[in-house]
Amino acid sequence: MENHQNMESFEKFIQQQSDEFKMYPSKKVWYSIYNNFHPSRKWPSISMCIVLLSALLMIGYLNTKTNKVTIENSSIAKSDNKPLINHLENFKPINTLSYQYTEKTDQQNNTASTAKFVDKSNIIFSPKKNSTVVKEANSLLPNEKLLIVNNIKNTVATHKKSVKSITSSTNITANYEAIAVVESEALVSNTVEIKAISPTQNIELTENTNTAILQKIYTDQQINNAGPNVIAINIADESFLNEHLINAATLSQIPIATNVTDKQWIENYAFYNRQTPKKWKGKLAWQAHFTPSVIYRNLHNNTIGKNIGSNALATTLNNTSINSVVNQTPSLGLEAGIGLQFPIFNGIKVSAGIQLNYTRYNIGAFGNAHPSATSLVMNNESTGQVYELSKSTPYSNIIGLNPQTLHNQTYQLSLPIGTSIKLAGIDNVEWYAGATIQPTIVFAGSSYLISTDRRNYVKENSMLNHFNMNAGFETYISFKTVAGLTWQIGPQFRKQLFSTNSKQFSIEERIISYGLKIGVSKKL
Amino acid sequence: MTDEFMLDGCLKNDAASQDALYSRFSPRMLGVCYRFAKNREDAEDMLQDGFIKVFSQMHQYRNEGALEGWIRRIIVHTCINILKKNKKFTDCVDILQASGVSIKEESIPSVIQAKEVVECIRMLPLGYKTVLNLYAIEGYSHREISNMLDIEESTSRSQYTRAKAMLEEILIKKNIIQKQKTKIAQIVSAK
Numbered sequence: 001m002e003n004h005q006n007m008e009s010f011e012k013f014i015q016q017q018s019d020e021f022k023m024y025p026s027k028k029v030w031y032s033i034y035n036n037f038h039p040s041r042k043w044p045s046i047s048m049c050i051v052l053l054s055a056l057l058m059i060g061y062l063n064t065k066t067n068k069v070t071i072e073n074s075s076i077a078k079s080d081n082k083p084l085i086n087h088l089e090n091f092k093p094i095n096t097l098s099y100q101y102t103e104k105t106d107q108q109n110n111t112a113s114t115a116k117f118v119d120k121s122n123i124i125f126s127p128k129k130n131s132t133v134v135k136e137a138n139s140l141l142p143n144e145k146l147l148i149v150n151n152i153k154n155t156v157a158t159h160k161k162s163v164k165s166i167t168s169s170t171n172i173t174a175n176y177e178a179i180a181v182v183e184s185e186a187l188v189s190n191t192v193e194i195k196a197i198s199p200t201q202n203i204e205l206t207e208n209t210n211t212a213i214l215q216k217i218y219t220d221q222q223i224n225n226a227g228p229n230v231i232a233i234n235i236a237d238e239s240f241l242n243e244h245l246i247n248a249a250t251l252s253q254i255p256i257a258t259n260v261t262d263k264q265w266i267e268n269y270a271f272y273n274r275q276t277p278k279k280w281k282g283k284l285a286w287q288a289h290f291t292p293s294v295i296y297r298n299l300h301n302n303t304i305g306k307n308i309g310s311n312a313l314a315t316t317l318n319n320t321s322i323n324s325v326v327n328q329t330p331s332l333g334l335e336a337g338i339g340l341q342f343p344i345f346n347g348i349k350v351s352a353g354i355q356l357n358y359t360r361y362n363i364g365a366f367g368n369a370h371p372s373a374t375s376l377v378m379n380n381e382s383t384g385q386v387y388e389l390s391k392s393t394p395y396s397n398i399i400g401l402n403p404q405t406l407h408n409q410t411y412q413l414s415l416p417i418g419t420s421i422k423l424a425g426i427d428n429v430e431w432y433a434g435a436t437i438q439p440t441i442v443f444a445g446s447s448y449l450i451s452t453d454r455r456n457y458v459k460e461n462s463m464l465n466h467f468n469m470n471a472g473f474e475t476y477i478s479f480k481t482v483a484g485l486t487w488q489i490g491p492q493f494r495k496q497l498f499s500t501n502s503k504q505f506s507i508e509e510r511i512i513s514y515g516l517k518i519g520v521s522k523k524l
Numbered sequence: 525m526t527d528e529f530m531l532d533g534c535l536k537n538d539a540a541s542q543d544a545l546y547s548r549f550s551p552r553m554l555g556v557c558y559r560f561a562k563n564r565e566d567a568e569d570m571l572q573d574g575f576i577k578v579f580s581q582m583h584q585y586r587n588e589g590a591l592e593g594w595i596r597r598i599i600v601h602t603c604i605n606i607l608k609k610n611k612k613f614t615d616c617v618d619i620l621q622a623s624g625v626s627i628k629e630e631s632i633p634s635v636i637q638a639k640e641v642v643e644c645i646r647m648l649p650l651g652y653k654t655v656l657n658l659y660a661i662e663g664y665s666h667r668e669i670s671n672m673l674d675i676e677e678s679t680s681r682s683q684y685t686r687a688k689a690m691l692e693e694i695l696i697k698k699n700i701i702q703k704q705k706t707k708i709a710q711i712v713s714a715k
Contacts, residue, residue: 010692011660017641018661022551023558029572030546036576038539371584373671380609387608390601390672394584461580 050354061524283343285523287351290336291492293515295361297330297408297500299323299450300508302379322507325454326397327364331407333513334358335494337416341521347422355416355438357470359511360409363448365457366400374451376458377506386506388452395457397450406457408509410445410500414438414470428480432488438470449505463505469497474517488519527591534582542579549592550575553599559645559657560603574602600662604672607654637700644694652687659684 299322339353375388395406418436425431447464448457476490492515499508533541554571561567578598585594645653654673658664659680664672666680673680 010688014641014645014691015661017638018555018559018645019552021555021558021638021642023554023564023567024551025554025568025571029550029568029575030543032572033546033575033579034539034542037537037542037579370586378609388674389605389608392581392584 283523285341285486285521286338287341287353287488287519287521288338289488289517289519290334291515291517293333293335293492293494293513294330295333295359296512296514297328297361298510298512299326300510302499302503302506302508322450322454326450329362329364331360331362333360333515335515337414339416341420349420349432350418351420351434351436352415352417355414357412357414357440358409359412359513360407361511363406363408363457365404365406365448366396366398367402367404368394368396368400370394372396372456374453374456374458376449376460377452378504379506381503391451391458391460393451393456393458395448395459396455397457398455406448408445408447408500410442410464412440412442412468414440416472418472423475430478431475432478432490433475434473436472436474438472438494440468440470442466442468447501449501450507460505463501465498465500465502467498468500471495471497476517476519478521484522486521488517488521490517491515492517531582531585531591534579537579545578546575549595552592553595555642556596556599556662557603559642559661560600560607560654566606570603570606571599573606574599577602596662600658601672604654604658607650608673640698640700641695644691644698644700647694648687648690651683652690655680655683656687656691660688 301322335355335357337353337355339351339355341349341351343349371392371394373390373392375390378387378389379385380387395404416436416438418434420432420434423431423433442464443466445461445464446459447461449460449463450456451458472492472494474490474492476488478486478488480486494513494515496511500511501507501509530541530544534545550571553574554567557567557570557574558564561570574595578595581598585591645656648656655669658669658672659666666677666684669675669680670677675683
């Protein structure tokens with residue numbers, strides 16, 4: 001009795017002494033606890049990377065513009081002489097590639113004529129009607145040359161018409177030393193190919209004749225040495241020509257460059273103002289997509305081969321098929337993202353982007369009024385030992401008063417990188433197959449883990465694996481609309497490569513989702 | 525700050541309420557952890573993990589029993605789990621190993637009584653110390669201890685018997701228990 005009393009007294013004594021014992025923890029402990037529940041911004045680096053990448057892309061896009069040269073009025077003075085002037089002062093750009101000659105009144109006919117220099121260095125001359133070519137041609141001074149700048153797409157018939165309209169009179173031909181036709185495209189390419197005809201020749205102008213005549217080439221040197229006065233006329237539109245006659249008087253008022261300096265200026269202007277196609281323009285496309293899906297999961301025991309201390313535990317772990325003892329049903333998930341696509345070969349595209357994912361599935365359980373003691377089977381990664389972690393939980397897998405549905409869900413951010421291969425296509429409809437690999441960050445979620453004896457569920461969000469990897473396979477039909485948008489629709493299969501839970505937990509969980517991907521893309 | 529206000533604040537993840545709760549209970553809980561741990565750093569790690577679980581599971585507290593007791597149970601479970609995870613506990617459960625431990629006179633601490641007693645408890649082998657802490661101080665039954673530590677109930681009992689004997693020997697050598705025995709005997713005789 002005394003011994004018993006002494007024993008109880010002893011225990012009371014050490015209990016009392018222990019209760020009186022206090023120690024004061026360092027500040028570091030509280031800071032760690034505080035940061036656990038009030039984390040500071042954990043992902044500034046990722047968000048800053050996204051901001052920087054977006055800024056770089058925007059800067060690159062805005063700076064890849066056509067290098068346009070602003071054309072100012074030429075300082076070349078207009079000649080007072082009748083002869084054709086070779087100045088451009090009366091021309092001012094309509095836009096970056098066009099000039100418009102200010103209208104001048106024809107005193108004889110009280111009508112105005114205009115000359116326009118538009119697109120691809122073409123000069124469109126718009127003479128008034130009813131003016132005879134002879135009369136107009138007579139106004140040309142000797143040694144004046146007629147330089148016809150012709151659109152490369154024009155047919156020989158157009159050439160013929162234009163030449164004929166000028167040379168229908170022998171008088172006209174007498175007044176011309178040469179008539180040259182310059183392909184407008186040649187101006188653009190910084191070389192001038194001059195195909196000249198000699199109006200002094202008695203040439204019957206037929207279609208074939210025109211062609212032969214047009215093949216005779218005058219060099220730049222000859223043109224330059226022949227005199228300063230060369231007129232450039234664009235014959236771009238056959239129907240336009242049908243309405244008008246070439247007004248030689250007005251022709252004389254057209255300032256054009258004839259000497260080497262001026263011609264080079266025109267050529268350089270056309271050359272540098274030629275719209276430089278961006279290398280990636282027409283290829284790079286942005287895409288937005290979303291994929292509603294159905295989420296399934298598969299559970300697998302990962303304690304095989306590890307050192308399990310207890311035989312009873314080993315029996316439980318090895319003989320129980322987890323998927324058969326849990327009541328789980330698939331649920332809906334969603335993926336939504338944006339990205340860029342770029343074709344690398346014919347029919348093969350690569351893509352990269354950013355995507356938000358939401359996964360969820362349902363667990364059938366029961367809620368109890370009072371928590372019960374249970375345990376989780378854990379792995380000690382360093383030693384390979386399997387041990388049990390004591391827990392308490394109000395959720396039962398077997399029996400309870402209140403049926404509940406527990407949701408295992410995750411919120412993810414992934415960076416899908418993939419490729420698509422065109423399988424077939426007709427007109428605007430194409431069929432593609434693709435695959436993506438998606439490094440994923442799980443930034444939030446909830447996790448209910450099955451207990452050792454499979455009788456309870458324990459909520460343990462700390463077991464969530466914050467980094468994962470997903471692989472996706474898809475096939476889709478794409479069709480282009482008139483507005484330039486390309487719509488894609490097709491099935492997608494996505495598999496999670498790593499377990500949802502940390503390796504510390506003894507059960508691995510893999511997510512599989514089947515969805516319908518709907519996307520839209522447009523070329524930049 | 526009242527308990528109800530503090531609990532409500534902790535449920536809402538209010539930092540001030542969490543700080544108040546932590547400040548109130550952390551000194552004693554660190555003492556609990558210190559009895560299980562190898563050193564102060566390990567004890568603080570146990571305390572940190574324990575309070576994280578306390579705040580995480582605050583919604584499970586049902587106002588049945590004292591808050592300190594509920595927190596203490598969580599802290600103790602945390603200590604046990606950490607010991608089991610680090611395999612430090614399982615290494616030292618062996619009775620044969622424990623029986624070879626000898627207490628050196630010069631290693632017995634000589635500080636004030638409460639801390640001295642705790643230091644003496646900490647001198648015990650890990651298995652003895654754990655069982656003694658759980659049974660004699662925390663009030664768990666041998667059955668509960670056997671479930672927690674994954675040992676047999678008879679092992680728990682025998683471990684405790686040997687732990688207490690060893691602790692008594694230490695305290696006697698330190699002249700602490702001797703004084704208390706006298707004191708207790710006086711109290712008993714007075715009654």
